[in-house]
Amino acid sequence: MTSKLLLVKYAEIHLKGQNRPYFQRLLLRNVRQAVKHLNADAQLYDSRIFVTGYADESACIDAITKVFGVHAVCPAVQIDKNDFDAICDLAADLMKDVSGSFKVAARRADKRFFLDSPQICAQVGAHILRNNKQLKVDVHQPDHVLNVEIRDQALLYVKTYPAVGGLPTGTAGRAMLLLSGGIDSPVAGFRIAKRGVQLSAVYYHSFPYTGEPVKEKIISLAKILTAYCGPIRLFVVPFTEIQQAIHEKCPDDFTTLIMRRNMMRIADMLADKNKALALITGESIGQVASQTLEALACTDEVVSRPVFRPLIGMDKLEIIKEAQQIGTYETSCLPYEDCCTVFTPRHPVTHPKLRQAQLAERPLLDDDLLEQMIQRAVEGTEVIDLKP
Amino acid sequence: MVYLDNAATTRPSEAVIAAMTAAMQEGYFNPSSLYAPGYSVGKEIETFRLQLAKSLSAREVIFTSGGTEADNLAILGLLQNSRKKGRVLYSAVEHSAVAEPCQRLKDHFDVATLPVTASGIVDLNAARDLMTPDTVLICVMQVNNEVGAIQPLEDLIRLRDELCPDAHLHVDGVQGFLHLDTKLSTGIDSYALSAHKFHGPKGVGALALGKRARVNPLILGGKQENGLRAGTENTYGILGMQAAIQDHRANDHDIRALKLRLVEGILAAIPESVINGPEPSSSEACDHIVNFSFPPVQAQTMMHALEAERVLVSQGSACSSRKKQSSRTLVALGLAQSRMDSALRFSLSRYTTQEDIDQAIDACARVYKNLRPFTRR
Numbered sequence: 001m002t003s004k005l006l007l008v009k010y011a012e013i014h015l016k017g018q019n020r021p022y023f024q025r026l027l028l029r030n031v032r033q034a035v036k037h038l039n040a041d042a043q044l045y046d047s048r049i050f051v052t053g054y055a056d057e058s059a060c061i062d063a064i065t066k067v068f069g070v071h072a073v074c075p076a077v078q079i080d081k082n083d084f085d086a087i088c089d090l091a092a093d094l095m096k097d098v099s100g101s102f103k104v105a106a107r108r109a110d111k112r113f114f115l116d117s118p119q120i121c122a123q124v125g126a127h128i129l130r131n132n133k134q135l136k137v138d139v140h141q142p143d144h145v146l147n148v149e150i151r152d153q154a155l156l157y158v159k160t161y162p163a164v165g166g167l168p169t170g171t172a173g174r175a176m177l178l179l180s181g182g183i184d185s186p187v188a189g190f191r192i193a194k195r196g197v198q199l200s201a202v203y204y205h206s207f208p209y210t211g212e213p214v215k216e217k218i219i220s221l222a223k224i225l226t227a228y229c230g231p232i233r234l235f236v237v238p239f240t241e242i243q244q245a246i247h248e249k250c251p252d253d254f255t256t257l258i259m260r261r262n263m264m265r266i267a268d269m270l271a272d273k274n275k276a277l278a279l280i281t282g283e284s285i286g287q288v289a290s291q292t293l294e295a296l297a298c299t300d301e302v303v304s305r306p307v308f309r310p311l312i313g314m315d316k317l318e319i320i321k322e323a324q325q326i327g328t329y330e331t332s333c334l335p336y337e338d339c340c341t342v343f344t345p346r347h348p349v350t351h352p353k354l355r356q357a358q359l360a361e362r363p364l365l366d367d368d369l370l371e372q373m374i375q376r377a378v379e380g381t382e383v384i385d386l387k388p
Numbered sequence: 389m390v391y392l393d394n395a396a397t398t399r400p401s402e403a404v405i406a407a408m409t410a411a412m413q414e415g416y417f418n419p420s421s422l423y424a425p426g427y428s429v430g431k432e433i434e435t436f437r438l439q440l441a442k443s444l445s446a447r448e449v450i451f452t453s454g455g456t457e458a459d460n461l462a463i464l465g466l467l468q469n470s471r472k473k474g475r476v477l478y479s480a481v482e483h484s485a486v487a488e489p490c491q492r493l494k495d496h497f498d499v500a501t502l503p504v505t506a507s508g509i510v511d512l513n514a515a516r517d518l519m520t521p522d523t524v525l526i527c528v529m530q531v532n533n534e535v536g537a538i539q540p541l542e543d544l545i546r547l548r549d550e551l552c553p554d555a556h557l558h559v560d561g562v563q564g565f566l567h568l569d570t571k572l573s574t575g576i577d578s579y580a581l582s583a584h585k586f587h588g589p590k591g592v593g594a595l596a597l598g599k600r601a602r603v604n605p606l607i608l609g610g611k612q613e614n615g616l617r618a619g620t621e622n623t624y625g626i627l628g629m630q631a632a633i634q635d636h637r638a639n640d641h642d643i644r645a646l647k648l649r650l651v652e653g654i655l656a657a658i659p660e661s662v663i664n665g666p667e668p669s670s671s672e673a674c675d676h677i678v679n680f681s682f683p684p685v686q687a688q689t690m691m692h693a694l695e696a697e698r699v700l701v702s703q704g705s706a707c708s709s710r711k712k713q714s715s716r717t718l719v720a721l722g723l724a725q726s727r728m729d730s731a732l733r734f735s736l737s738r739y740t741t742q743e744d745i746d747q748a749i750d751a752c753a754r755v756y757k758n759l760r761p762f763t764r765r
Contacts, residue, residue: 248761
């Protein structure tokens with residue numbers, strides 16, 4: 001009797017000590033969630049996750065390779081370990097259509113098994129060679145590796161699909177991603193989520209300067225991220241009033257910087273409400289005027305929690321490449337025009353001093369204007385829950 | 389809601405919905421079938437084909453999936469894989485459905501554009517210079533879809549007859565059909581129309597051919613449409629289009645007066661606003677389309693703000709609203725960038741009421757006043 005299953009391997013969790021079961025449990029939960037819609041189930045056994053019950057194998061593999069914490073997925077065949085001839089026949093069958101060089105890699109988790117690992121390799125390998133004359137053995141750089149794992153049952157597999165890696169989502173608390181329609185911010189969110197952090201996201205909507213299509217684009221981007229990191233709560237903040245007030249009252253060259261400061265303030269407040277421990281932005285040093293070291297210091301000043309900028313040392317081309325790998329690039333490039341250019345000064349300040357920024361912002365502080373506007377923006381925030 | 393984007397598409401009329409519902413419920417048979425119910429649907433379609441051909445004085449009418457396909461069929465069906473050589477001319481304000489097929493021909497033909505005047509009308513002096521004896525195809529639309537300019541087809545036909553009598557004249561009539569009287573016998577060789585621009589359904593249109601025009605099919609796989617367009621006929625759509633035409637002729641509605649009311653109202657309420665294209669009251673301007681610029685407010689911002697006031701207008705042609713560049717039409721008119729960036733099209737239909745117009749004027753004035761102070765510095 002043989003049966004098919006997916007063998008899910010994890011990597012960094014192996015380094016964990018006493019809290020390893022906690023990481024394993026969350027990984028198992030996330031894998032289950034990822035394959036639930038395919039009617040598959042997952043079990044943890046012997047530092048491996050076994051996924052069974054699926055009908056569409058490739059969809060299942062695709063879903064699991066996106067789960068943070070998974071190192072690789074291998075479609076395997078399971079067989080009774082007590083019938084060694086059957087194992088050899090199965091191995092020969094799995095290798096019957098391939099040519100080139102191969103080796104057998106054995107792992108004997110059940111140490112009571114009557115052969116040790118080198119013996120398994122030798123015997124199974126010999127049987128494969130007898131049945132497929134196109135193959136030759138190369139134990140150093142083989143084209144194909146047939147894996148045999150002896151556990152409760154014997155498991156045989158040839159193919160390995162590398163997965164996204166990282167740590168299971170939910171093992172590291174929550175952070176708030178400042179999501180724009182651009183290429184960078186989804187990548188930044190991905191990088192932090194990869195380390196097990198659960199994401200919330202905030203988007204600043206300036207109707208009528210930005211229309212409904214832009215909002216839909218943001219929702220699509222967040223939705224792509226949910227395939228990796230699970231549910232995301234998206235906050236859509238009405239930002240027009242603040243933007244117009246900045247434009248009216250503050251010096252031109254500081255408007256972008258002051259806008260950034262107020263975006264951060266609002267994100268900080270929403271993070272507080274939403275129990276997010278940090279903010280995430282897609283900033284990279286020097287990319288635009290508001291991303292110089294001086295400008296970053298000016299925006300950090302208004303925030304009460306850590307701001308993570310995982311792209312800070314990356315080039316634009318590197319970021320684009322990663323966006324393409326994650327699958328957010330095409331959506332980010334949709335050309336829904338963002339009319340916020342009205343509010344973009346022609347010559348923004350590139351090396352602002354904190355003192356200057358505070359001074360430039362002062363006209364907004366009269367009569368608690370800014371405080372009230374921020375209050376209104378937070379109260380008027382629309383909450384959208386996105387699921388994978 | 390005030391819907392002023394009828395150049396993008398129109399609301400289907402009751403008569404159209406009724407005709408299509410009946411066709412779906414009872415007349416769903418394949419017109420190529422040989423039994424009576426199928427045959428009878430075929431006959432209905434053929435009757436309509438003859439009526440339409442007669443009213444346009446066309447030799448033949450081919451039903452298509454819409455205006456774009458009709459334009460493609462006229463242009464590529466005439467010249468793609470043809471052994472002819474020579475010049476292809478199209479006006480600088482043509483819809484992409486004409487411009488792109490013409491550009492497709494540029495490896496084998498000398499493709500050039502006919503410049504237009506500041507009001508969007510083909511410049512006849514320039515046309516005279518460009519119409520060389522070897523010209524094989526001239527494409528000029530009847531009414532421009534963005535600024536509503538009516539093209540001087542009679543003059544162009546006269547020039548064609550004088551300078552290159554063999555050249556095929558294709559007219560994109562998508563915005564002109566039913567608004568203007570059209571006869572192919574005046575010298576038009578092919579004419580494209582689209583049902584959803586006159587309260588008919590989407591997904592259906594027609595190409596009418598004049599007496600000397602011959603095209604090759606672009607879609608193969610059956611003998612429908614006299615072998616010129618394979619595929620089972622869109623019977624519901626075709627009958628819906630028939631109902632739309634009949635219905636239109638039965639309705640008399642002074643759209644032009646409403647357009648002029650809109651123009652007067654907006655120019656009075658917003659002194660900075662300007663008209664793009666022909667003077668709205670002149671004979672060069674069509675009844676249902678008018679284009680304004682509201683500098684310095686960005687068109688898209690103004691459009692969204694009007695949307696919030698429940699007034700729907702558009703930024704140029706809907707077919708290109710997702711592109712970032714300025715509209716080809718507005719560029720051809722030679723407008724300044726600030727004017728192109730703030731251009732909005734208002735287009736009316738027979739369902740537009742005076743209240744709609746007044747509401748739109750009000751909304752424009754209010755929205756403009758709010759947005760005016762926020763300009764890029």
